[in-house]
Amino acid sequence: MSDYRLGIDIGGTKIEIVALDTEGQVVLRHRVGNPGTYKGLLSDVKKLVDDAHARTNPYATVGVGIPGAVDAHTRLVKNANATWLNGQPFADDLQDVLGFPVRVENDANCFALSEATDGAAAGCHVVFGVILGSGMGGGIIVEGKPLKGLHDIAGEWGHTPLPWVREEEFPMPKCFCGNSGCLERFLCGPALAESWKGPGNRSVQGIEDAAASGDAAAQRALDLYVDRLGRACALIVNILDPDAIVLGGGVSNLNCLYERVPDVMKRYVITPECNTKLLKNKHGDSSGVRGAAWLWG
Numbered sequence: 443m444s445d446y447r448l449g450i451d452i453g454g455t456k457i458e459i460v461a462l463d464t465e466g467q468v469v470l471r472h473r474v475g476n477p478g479t480y481k482g483l484l485s486d487v488k489k490l491v492d493d494a495h496a497r498t499n500p501y502a503t504v505g506v507g508i509p510g511a512v513d514a515h516t517r518l519v520k521n522a523n524a525t526w527l528n529g530q531p532f533a534d535d536l537q538d539v540l541g542f543p544v545r546v547e548n549d550a551n552c553f554a555l556s557e558a559t560d561g562a563a564a565g566c567h568v569v570f571g572v573i574l575g576s577g578m579g580g581g582i583i584v585e586g587k588p589l590k591g592l593h594d595i596a597g598e599w600g601h602t603p604l605p606w607v608r609e610e611e612f613p614m615p616k617c618f619c620g621n622s623g624c625l626e627r628f629l630c631g632p633a634l635a636e637s638w639k640g641p642g643n644r645s646v647q648g649i650e651d652a653a654a655s656g657d658a659a660a661q662r663a664l665d666l667y668v669d670r671l672g673r674a675c676a677l678i679v680n681i682l683d684p685d686a687i688v689l690g691g692g693v694s695n696l697n698c699l700y701e702r703v704p705d706v707m708k709r710y711v712i713t714p715e716c717n718t719k720l721l722k723n724k725h726g727d728s729s730g731v732r733g734a735a736w737l738w739g
């Protein structure tokens with residue numbers, strides 16, 4: 443058995459690899475650009491793994507996080523925003539290329555696993571991990587393991603509807619998935635940027651400072667965001683009742699979320715008290731790749 447775990451995070455523009463030792467210390471980290479083609483991806487991942495094996499241990503395990511899911515029945519990737527990955531038997535092909543077993547998991551599940559293993563929610567039994575970035579993802583960890591579900595979509599709350607909708611929130615915005623009113627249309631980073639500075643804006647950098655210095659539009663956008671995220675989290679508590687909800691992605695850097703969202707959650711959950719912790723991630727951008735490494739226990 444190896445003392446090292448390799449984790450690989452496949453993002454839209456980059457591929458990152460880390461090697462963790464048994465204590466979770468990063469002993470190796472390397473990033474390359476994502477080649478943007480399927481064949482190129484397989485060969486680049488093999489190069490990264492070969493190099494990491496040479497520098498750590500040739501038996502180091504390999505876990506991979508992808509921006510999609512591997513369907514347990516068809517073995518094909520689905521729901522990937524890197525659309526050229528969809529329909530490919532990525533886990534099987536990668537195992538063929540490498541010559542040994544690999545574990546492949548959705549990147550939001552990897553994020554949640556990282557934070558549940560040795561991150562902000564370490565020691566919690568049930569953890570809901572959320573990525574609030576350019577899109578929106580979620581993953582559920584139960585007793586240290588990702589809950590995959592029948593269709594490998596457990597935790598995909600980005601495409602569930604905004605709950606407890608107010609009259610003035612209609613009409614609901616259309617989502618790329620074909621439905622209307624999906625949470626992602628309200629809670630991803632670009633949605634918040636748009637509600638602050640108008641259509642076409644994608645960055646939320648500086649929104650808290652702007653609100654603090656009297657920018658009424660920034661304050662309005664934050665108030666609405668806090669209220670909607672609180673409702674969305676209350677829905678998760680009613681269904682899953684996790685010990686902790688951990689936020690990741692660019693929007694998770696807003697401090698006001700941790701101060702204000704729990705009060706909103708309390709108003710909506712179907713229990714007199716709400717003790718669910720709302721936590722900022724500990725490992726930041728590294729959580730996805732760390733969680734991929736932790737796929738091997």
Ligand SMILES: [Zn+2]
Nearest residue numbers: 601617619624
């Ligand atoms: Zn949708």
